[in-house]
Amino acid sequence: MKRKLINWKTVTMLILLALLTVIFVSLGRWQLHRADERRVIAQRIESGRALPPLTIDKHIRSSDIVQWRPATVAGHWLGAFSVLLNRNQNGRPGYWLATPMLLQEGSREAVMVLRGWFPQVLTPDAMPEFPLPEGRQTVSGDIALRVPRLFELWNFGAKPVAQLPQQIPQSSGPLPQVQNLDLAEFAKVSGLHMLPLVLMQTGPSEQGLVRDWPHPSIDADTNTGYAIQWFAFAAIAALALLISLIRLRLKSTKETSSS
Structure with missing residues (x-):
């Protein structure tokens, strides 16, 4: 066979x-x-950083808002409007401190500034304070189109969970802590007119705030x-x-x- x-x-x-x-x-x-x-x-990234520094004001053109472009903004800090974002830094849990800067007194236009990172504290009573100078200040940094997001697995496919309080600033209590910060939502609860950009503050660390911002893998x-x-x-x-x-x-x- x-x-x-x-x-x-x-x-x-x-x-x-x-x-x-x-x-x-x-x-x-x-x-x-x-x-x-x-x-x-x-x-x-290289193209953005090669551009001349941008001076941020309320008349800024959308075409000038380029990711990673160096920029400066002058205004008054709104410390009471600060928000904490849960973020790890080199494997250590902690927070980003985000504070808006008012461009002109008497106006509502503001820019969100990421001021830096600090490590997590064990109790709310141990939360450090980061006093802000009074008067008109100038801050330098790199432009981001929004606050870098942290992926929330628990919200995937589900209704988003409200994070910000209904009104900012709050009359009392600690600063709000969130996973992600949306500028439109922040504008709604704060009454500020937020420019469509975020400034990641650069320069040497101060008051214990670390300014080592995340970069995409290249x-x-x-x-x-x-x-x-x-x-x-x-x-x-x-x-x-x-x-x-x-x-x-x-x-x-x-x-x-x-x-």
Whole structure:
């Protein structure tokens, strides 16, 4: 009786090798796409920082608001309107301190300034104070289009949980603590007219506030390295598939000749 050349195990192996080849190639292409995205991000950061410093005022044009552009703003601190954002810094829990700066006395236009990070305290009574100078002040920093967000897993697919109090400033109690701060929501509860940007204050740390702001990953070489690995796996799987097909072809030829 003539023995079957291909059984279900052989077919399964061939299909698996073909699928692995396609999957590995797809993963390699995805890593190359991620590398391109990171190069674009790096270029945007470099382009923004290369622009001349922007002076922020209420007449600022939207075309001048560029991510990572250096900027300065002059105004009066509104310390009572400050908000704390829960953020980790190098693995340590703590807070970002966000305080709006009023551009002109008697007006409502303001800019949100991220002043820095400080470590978490054990009790509300131990919360440090960060006094602000009175009078008109000038602050320098880098522009962000919004307050960098912290992904909230517990809100995924669910109704967002209200975080800010109904009114800011509050008559008493500690500063509000939130996970994320939306400028439109803050404007609604504070009555301020917030400019559509955030200033991440730069300069040396002061009063214990650390100004080491997060940056998006721009290490495209890492993704390129991963892509090469995936393409190497794809080549191995494709070579194994080719060898298996050649062996089957040779066995088929041998069986045909012997019959």
